[in-house]
Amino acid sequence: MRGQSERLPVNRLFFVGRNYHAHAVEMGRPVDKTSARPFYFTKTPSTLVASGATVAYPPETSNYQFEMELVLAIGAPGFRVKAEAAHQLIYGYACGLDMTRRDLQLVARDQGRPWDLGKDVEESSVCSEIMPMPGVVLEQGEIELSVNGQVKQKSDLNKLIWNIRELIADLSLFYHLQPGDLIYTGTPEGVGPVVSGDRITGHVEGVGEIALNVGPAA
């Protein structure tokens, strides 16, 4: 956590799919909020790695992609939480990378199979230190990612299709949210592949920065 040596005991890792319009379109699956609900997938908590790490290029993919995301850290339990009360569950925020075997994810998606091999990749849930911001609902702020210094993703948190309050309200219909749950809130447009030797850097305005080095193949 920012300015402290304490670590937040992480419970579960939730990920929101298609939560920026321009990214939904680039994935070929536009979102109509009037008829759609948010959807989620999870990753094994052991896939978590700290910002600054060097990770192996994972096996069985030739299209390993970055997704820059705002991460919401839950600090209080909640079930069937009303949007108006959602801020009570917020502990803070971090920068995150939802690294993805895009080739395997899209095959699974198009065949109606689970996304695990595409998404639940070892060392694929990258997280920066958490900025404690209890009760603060982030509604805007630049989110940006670069590879080797070249900007690839640039958007604003005000473009989230389902905002922070709506995500907590909706996800808490399905799960008893617990302290230490991390919610990766979705990625903006511009996702793309990395290769061994690449360095990813990113930031979210008011939250912090993140970095990841892609090492040789595992």
Ligand code: MN
């Ligand atoms: Mn994602």
